Amino acid sequence: MxxxxxxxxxxxxxxxxxxxxxxxxxxxxxAPVLIALAVVIGYPVVRAVIMSFQKxxxxxxxxxxxxxxxxxxxxxxxxxxxxQCTNSLGETVSxxxxxxxxxxxxxxxxxxxxxxxxxxxxxxxxxxxxxxxGKTFKGRALLRAAVLIxxxxxxxxxxxxxxxxxxxxGVVNRVLGTHILWTADPWPARFAVIAADxxxxxPFMALLILAGLQVIPEDVYEAARVDGxxxxxxxxxxxxxxxxxxxxxxxxxxxxxxxxMYDLPAIMTQSNxxxxxxxxxxxxxxxxxPNSASALxxxxxxxxxxxxxxxxxxxxxxxxxxxxxxxxAH
Numbered sequence: 001m002x003x004x005x006x007x008x009x010x011x012x013x014x015x016x017x018x019x020x021x022x023x024x025x026x027x028x029x030x031a032p033v034l035i036a037l038a039v040v041i042g043y044p045v046v047r048a049v050i051m052s053f054q055k056x057x058x059x060x061x062x063x064x065x066x067x068x069x070x071x072x073x074x075x076x077x078x079x080x081x082x083x084q085c086t087n088s089l090g091e092t093v094s095x096x097x098x099x100x101x102x103x104x105x106x107x108x109x110x111x112x113x114x115x116x117x118x119x120x121x122x123x124x125x126x127x128x129x130x131x132x133x134g135k136t137f138k139g140r141a142l143l144r145a146a147v148l149i150x151x152x153x154x155x156x157x158x159x160x161x162x163x164x165x166x167x168x169x170g171v172v173n174r175v176l177g178t179h180i181l182w183t184a185d186p187w188p189a190r191f192a193v194i195a196a197d198x199x200x201x202x203p204f205m206a207l208l209i210l211a212g213l214q215v216i217p218e219d220v221y222e223a224a225r226v227d228g229x230x231x232x233x234x235x236x237x238x239x240x241x242x243x244x245x246x247x248x249x250x251x252x253x254x255x256x257x258x259x260x261m262y263d264l265p266a267i268m269t270q271s272n273x274x275x276x277x278x279x280x281x282x283x284x285x286x287x288x289x290p291n292s293a294s295a296l297x298x299x300x301x302x303x304x305x306x307x308x309x310x311x312x313x314x315x316x317x318x319x320x321x322x323x324x325x326x327x328x329a330h
Contacts (some may be wrong), residue, residue, distance in 0.1 A: 002193045036142045045301070052076050056289030076295035078227060080104045084231035092157070101284055104296075108303070113190065114265075115258035115307075118197045123251055125198070126205030131239075133206065145229050151203040154198050162196035165180045186274030193265045198256070205250050212246025213239070259304045278303070 078084050083102055085095040095101035115208040133144050150158070166170045166182035173180060178203050182188045216239065224234045261278035269275040276284075285293040 001163070031179060048297050048301075051291045052295035053300050056290045057105050058292045075142055076292045077100045077299070078301060079292060080296055083323055100281060100288070103273060107276050107278045107281045110190070110275060111261065111279075114261055114277065118258050119203070119251060119254050121194070121198045121207045122202045123247065125202045125245070126209055126250070129202065129206035130209035130213055131235075139247065147206060148203050151207075153200065155199050155200065155263045156232060156267055158196060158200045159264045160198070162192065163268045166192045184272065186272075189269045189272050189275050193268055196268060197261070197264055200264075201254065201257075205254060208250035208253070209243065212328045216242045216244075227258070231255050248311070248315055250306060250314070255311060256304055256308055259307060260300075267293065283321055 053072055053074075055070050055075070055077070079101050080096075081104070083095045084106060085099055085101050087093050111241065129147060134142065153161075163183060167173075168179070168181060170182075172178075172182065180188050183194045202218050215300075220238055220242075221234055224238055229237070260279050261277050262283065265275040265277060266280055266283075278296070280301060282293055282296050285296055
């Protein structure tokens with residue numbers, strides 16, 4: 001008597017409706033976050049763009065009353081990018097010296113200078129600090145806590161502290177035996193701001209880099225030691241390639257933050273034009289006209305977005321690769 005084998009069971013096709021149901025439920029959970037982001041981020045950006053194409057309210061000479069400015073077209077943008085101002089006769093002329101419009105490109109240059117120099121120094125020093133903090137030794141926890149103190153101090157306090165140090169009769173001139181006006185002369189003031197920012201923000205870079213170092217497995221270094229690799233070879237061929245994603249993320253975050261620098265130079269050097277960043281220019285312009293300041297804010301946003309995009313595309317092409325993929329590649 002033959003026993004019939006059971007017929008093979010075929011998988012039932014997944015119903016399209018069930019997948020749509022799951023997708024709909026997912027959107028229900030995601031929608032509140034998207035709405036919150038649209039309100040908190042989207043609305044201010046759109047509002048700033050709309051205001052940037054409007055003139056600031058002015059004084060009507062015939063009535064002596066303030067009136068709405070009306071449409072400005074690209075006038076607010078040409079005011080900053082081409083440094084064009086309007087005189088008392090309504091003619092378009094080059095912005096005179098001392099006008100905020102004449103300081104736009106100088107502020108752009110100062111902002112980029114601060115960003116490039118501070119991020120480069122902070123990444124280099126932060127890498128060395130992270131390597132030291134990653135070692136196993138007695139008192140490591142105390143060292144890590146001490147390193148984070150400058151980062152924990154509020155920026156306003158840091159700026160005032162370094163302002164006292166860089167005064168004419170302050171600690172820096174006494175130690176160096178110099179008589180430099182650190183917060184008044186152009187290049188000494190810029191150096192003072194860079195020194196204060198590096199002191200405060202390097203621990204942040206070190207913390208991010210240290211997190212990347214701790215992900216690297218110790219067995220990779222053990223295998224390299226067995227193969228006879230020197231300490232420099234292990235650092236250059238193992239540590240740096242595997243640390244690249246964390247290092248690029250740290251550089252990206254700090255660059256975006258440095259391009260928005262405001263409080264440190266504003267408090268340390270106050271009204272010194274040599275240290276006026278683009279963010280300081282926006283705040284100064286808000287007091288004179290919010291619509292023109294909105295145009296400057298949009299330009300600042302585009303500048304930061306462009307720099308971040310270039311860092312991700314050019315330097316961070318492999319930043320999304322996992323540590324395991326990095327290890328397999330090497």
